[in-house]
Amino acid sequence: MKRSTRRRLTQGVLYAVLLGLLLLLVLAADWATIKTNFFAPAGFNNWDSWRELITVGVKNTLIYTAIAFVCGLVLALILALMKLSPLGPYRWIATAYVEFFRGLPALLVILFMAFGIPIAFQWTPPGGAVGAGVIGLVLIAGAYMAETLRAGIQAVPKGQTEAARSLGMSPGHTNLAVVLPQAFRIVIPPLTNEFVLLIKDTALLFVIGFAADQRELTTLARDFLSSGPTAGTSTSLVQAAILYLIITVPLTQLVSWLEKRQRRTR
Incomplete structure (x- = not known):
């Protein structure tokens, strides 16, 4: 048997197995119960x-995300520059921070900010529970994005820095105008x-509790499990999942397009 024939036969068998499994799944499912x-x-x-999920849940989700991303990016930039500093203590502090927060579950950090820190220091974060949760996300995001920014800074060819310095630019000006x-x-x-x-x-913020108008998408969908027109069913969770996909799928496709574009321009 030729290699090409054997390959087509193998692919046909794999397609048949997949179709068979899908058919079994369709036949075994209790569609009335699922509906x-x-x-x-x-x-x-x-x-x-739908209106409440969108105007409250989606809106708050995007607001909390935007705040956490922008503040986390500022923190990440500071940490990345500290990790690349010629001064040892700055590098050690930034490295310890990044390793510490990358090693902790995000949920644990959020709980610490919402309950542990206020109890230990008698300090209420700005914004109450919402503020505490967002600060937790900022701390985690800053740690992860710091490594991303550090890698990006180190990926800039050294010749760019050397050329800028040869033109009389200071190290700080070179970083701001050329490297970053x-x-x-x-x-x-x-x-x-x-x-x-x-x-x-x-979605992890649901553990700290929100006022009605502060709920993000997952918290709102969870509350609908026990109240509202779909109480006692999981319909609200499916609705939330659909809204999450509407937001995230275009963004993931954008990431793929940007990566392909970068590969073409190299």
Whole structure:
């Protein structure tokens, strides 16, 4: 048997197995129960529930994400520059911070900021529970984005720095005008990916409790499990999942496009 024939035969068998598994799944599923518990018409056909999920849940999710991303990016830039500093103590502090917060679960950091720190220091974070949760996301995002920015800065060819210095530019001016703009251009795809991860991480904020108008998407969907037109079903969770996908899928496609574009321009 020729190699090409054997390859086509193998592919045909794999397609047949996949189709068979899908057929078994379709036949074994209890579609009536699935429709009742996950796609209840009272939720999908109710504009009021969609409106609240969008105008409260999605809005707050995007606001918390934007604040955490911008503040985390500023923190990450400071940490990245500290890690690249010629002064040892700055490098040690930045490295310890990055390793510490990258090694902790985001949920644990959020709980510490919401409950542990206020109890230990008798200090209430700005914004109360919401502020504490967002600060937790900032601390985590800053640690991850710091490594991304550091890699981007180090990826800028040294010849760029040397050329700028030969023109009489100071080290600080060289970093601001030459190195950082190129570094940010390099790290746009991973930073966009970090933004997507932050959108999903806002779901962890449900553990700290919110006022009605402060709830993000997951918290609002969870509350709908026990109240509202779809109480007692998981329809609100499916609705939230759809809204998350509407937000995140275009962003992940943007990341893929940016990565391909960067590969073509190298």
